[in-house]
Amino acid sequence: MKTETMSRSDVMLNVFIGMFVMFMFLPLMLMVMAAFNSASPPSVTDWQELTLAWFPRLAEEDRLIGCLQNSFRIAVFVVPASVLLGLSAAILLTRLEGRATNVLYAFLISPMLTPGIVLGIATIVFWRNFGVAADLFTTILAQTAFIASFPMLIIMARLQRQDRFQEEAALDLGASPFFLFRRITLPFLLPAIVSSAALAFLMSFENYNTTVFSIGGSCTLTTEIAAQARKAHTPVINALGVIFVAVTLMFSVIYTLRKQWEK
Amino acid sequence: MKHLIEIYGWPLTTFFSACVGLWLAILIVAPQFFMAELSLRFEDRGDRLTQTVNDLDVLYRHKGTMEYDLEHGPACNTMGMINPMMTDDSSCAQLGVEGKLRLEQQILETEDLIQSLLVEEQNLKEIKAQQYPYSVKNYTAMTGLHAWTLTKTVVFALTVTLIALAACYPVAYALALRSGPVKTAILFTALFVPYAVNELMRIYAWLTVFDLHGLLNTLLAIVGFAALASDEVIVWYRFPGTVLVVLVYTYILFMVFPIYNTMATLDPNQVEAARDLGAKTWRIHWRIIIPHTKPGIAVGCIMTFMLAAGSFSVPHIITRGLQPKWFTQLIYDKFFESSNWNLGSAYSFTLLLICILFILAIMAIFGVKLRQLAR
Numbered sequence: 001m002k003t004e005t006m007s008r009s010d011v012m013l014n015v016f017i018g019m020f021v022m023f024m025f026l027p028l029m030l031m032v033m034a035a036f037n038s039a040s041p042p043s044v045t046d047w048q049e050l051t052l053a054w055f056p057r058l059a060e061e062d063r064l065i066g067c068l069q070n071s072f073r074i075a076v077f078v079v080p081a082s083v084l085l086g087l088s089a090a091i092l093l094t095r096l097e098g099r100a101t102n103v104l105y106a107f108l109i110s111p112m113l114t115p116g117i118v119l120g121i122a123t124i125v126f127w128r129n130f131g132v133a134a135d136l137f138t139t140i141l142a143q144t145a146f147i148a149s150f151p152m153l154i155i156m157a158r159l160q161r162q163d164r165f166q167e168e169a170a171l172d173l174g175a176s177p178f179f180l181f182r183r184i185t186l187p188f189l190l191p192a193i194v195s196s197a198a199l200a201f202l203m204s205f206e207n208y209n210t211t212v213f214s215i216g217g218s219c220t221l222t223t224e225i226a227a228q229a230r231k232a233h234t235p236v237i238n239a240l241g242v243i244f245v246a247v248t249l250m251f252s253v254i255y256t257l258r259k260q261w262e263k
Numbered sequence: 264m265k266h267l268i269e270i271y272g273w274p275l276t277t278f279f280s281a282c283v284g285l286w287l288a289i290l291i292v293a294p295q296f297f298m299a300e301l302s303l304r305f306e307d308r309g310d311r312l313t314q315t316v317n318d319l320d321v322l323y324r325h326k327g328t329m330e331y332d333l334e335h336g337p338a339c340n341t342m343g344m345i346n347p348m349m350t351d352d353s354s355c356a357q358l359g360v361e362g363k364l365r366l367e368q369q370i371l372e373t374e375d376l377i378q379s380l381l382v383e384e385q386n387l388k389e390i391k392a393q394q395y396p397y398s399v400k401n402y403t404a405m406t407g408l409h410a411w412t413l414t415k416t417v418v419f420a421l422t423v424t425l426i427a428l429a430a431c432y433p434v435a436y437a438l439a440l441r442s443g444p445v446k447t448a449i450l451f452t453a454l455f456v457p458y459a460v461n462e463l464m465r466i467y468a469w470l471t472v473f474d475l476h477g478l479l480n481t482l483l484a485i486v487g488f489a490a491l492a493s494d495e496v497i498v499w500y501r502f503p504g505t506v507l508v509v510l511v512y513t514y515i516l517f518m519v520f521p522i523y524n525t526m527a528t529l530d531p532n533q534v535e536a537a538r539d540l541g542a543k544t545w546r547i548h549w550r551i552i553i554p555h556t557k558p559g560i561a562v563g564c565i566m567t568f569m570l571a572a573g574s575f576s577v578p579h580i581i582t583r584g585l586q587p588k589w590f591t592q593l594i595y596d597k598f599f600e601s602s603n604w605n606l607g608s609a610y611s612f613t614l615l616l617i618c619i620l621f622i623l624a625i626m627a628i629f630g631v632k633l634r635q636l637a638r
Binding site: 009010013014016017020021023024025027028030031034041042043044045046084085087088089091092095096102104105106107108109110111113114115116117118119121122123124125126128129141144145148167168171176177178180181185202206208209212213222225226229230233237240241244245248249251252253255256259260 | 266267269270271272274275278279280282283285286287289290291292293294295297298301430433434436437441444448450451452453454455456457459460461462463464465466467468469470471472474476477478481512515516544565566569570572573574575576579580583591594595598604607608611612614615618622633634
């Protein structure tokens with residue numbers, strides 16, 4: 001009797017999960033399907049002809065390509081800056097003790113918990129005092145302010161698992177602190193640094209809410225997508241969406257398979 | 264600090280401290296401080312100083328026109344005043360000697376007026392500089408309509424958070440405690456993909472559903488409640504409900520992963536033991552799983568609320584200008600349309616305060632500390 005009710009609740013749970021996954025995938029699937037339909041505005045219900053014509057059209061979007069280049073320009077600065085700041089903060093927070101550390105910690109994770117638009121606005125308001133107008137530079141600063149928190153948390157998690165005796169032993173054997181950091185601490189942290197750099201790149205590249213408030217008259221890929229998506233509804237953006245979905249799918253599957261394989 | 268120097272040496276320690284100091288001071292604290300400061304400076308657009316500045320502007324332009332006319336002959340001039348209605352009139356072909364004299368006289372008079380206004384502007388500026396510059400007028404100046412918009416935004420964000428919590432707890436539970444490793448891996452990937460796809464693309468995808476000839480209206484047409492050919496369709500973008508649905512869709516997965524992460528650290532044997540001892544399912548959740556998962560639930564709620572309340576992308580793309588502006592759009596307009604940064608800063612700071620209040624409330628409700636939050 002008891003097992004019967006349990007299995008019934010399991011069935012209900014499975015049905016619910018199935019519906020949830022459907023809800024998450026349905027809009028994306030519709031967007032992908034519409035990208036292969038010759039109808040414009042994009043539609044899945046008004047099916048005209050199966051076509052790949054919308055994809056080459058992306059290459060003709062000069063403005064979009066210029067904005068894409070800006071996205072990379074921003075990321076080139078945001079990624080190293082965030083990793084460096086995150087690494088420094090992780091080391092300080094792991095090695096320092098006392099109440100002050102908790103306060104520092106609260107301040108350093110606060111940008112993660114702040115709405116993105118507020119960060120963007122605060123940055124342009126601050127830099128206007130020095131005559132710096134909103135542009136790529138302010139976007140780099142606004143993005144770094146909150147993206148750096150993620151490397152900090154990732155690197156901190158790894159630092160906490162470090163065997164401290166290893167460092168002390170190296171020092172006892174006469175290693176200089178700089179040598180110790182370069183030959184023991186950094187190699188130990190390398191996996192965390194690599195994954196936090198990847199995360200920082202994704203967060204910078206995909207960011208919209210902070211960017212649109214801090215970039216002024218310039219654009220990134222995301223601000224341009226939003227501008228076009230608001231104005232019109234064209235299958236060219238759907239084609240871009242297909243690329244986004246495909247790349248994400250590829251990386252997720254590779255990531256999952258690698259994780260399974262490591263087990 | 265001593266410990267730190269012992270291990271890494273003072274050059275590296277100084278370097279790390281400098282990095283953190285820069286991050287803290289220039290990227291986090293100073294911008295927020297300056298935004299708060301600006302929000303406390305009320306810019307009165309109807310006061311005498313602003314009017315004087317505007318008047319001066321008009322006079323300078325007027326004088327410039329007259330000087331041009333004096334030198335090159337009037338484009339079309341009557342009594343020194345430009346009249347665009349008379350461009351083709353023969354009366355404005357040439358300036359006589361008398362006309363020139365009159366124009367010179369008027370330029371001198373304008374010059375005098377400008378001088379007296381400049382003195383007044385100087386005086387007003389001095390008075391303003393002596394006045395205490397701070398007030399809360401930017402905060403109290405919020406009109407009823409804007410206050411209503413703010414309330415609506417907060418209510419929507421709370422609703423999104425509650426819906427997300429109700430839907431994600433079972434999902435996280437199934438993912439963490441009710442499935443084998445393979446099923447977990449597949450489900451995890453299935454949820455990770457929509458989570459990682461660009462936010463704008465996920466929002467944009469909904470246009471296919473809500474469009475005039477989109478999925479919803481086509482389905483209605485099949486049932487007979489709409490007619491696509493004659494455009495007798497429902498304009499879904501008009502309803503605030505569309506924003507709610509897309510907000511839920513866009514930010515719901517920020518609730519799943521934190522809950523899953525903490526729930527996955529629970530030892531399943533603990534649940535088994537409770538069940539063997541005869542505890543009912545709801546009791547196992549209430550006494551074992553939920554207490555263990557609290558930090559994850561708290562993080563999920565905070566992230567979802569913050570993202571939903573501060574979302575500019577969803578209303579920007581989904582409303583298509585067919586609904587009253589959302590609070591984030593109002594803030595955007597204050598900065599980039601009507602260019603009143605002081606008021607915009609006040610609105611922005613209000614949003615920040617609401618998020619801080621929400622975080623404090625969540626921490627009090629779930630009894631978690633900040634250290635437990637971000638892990």
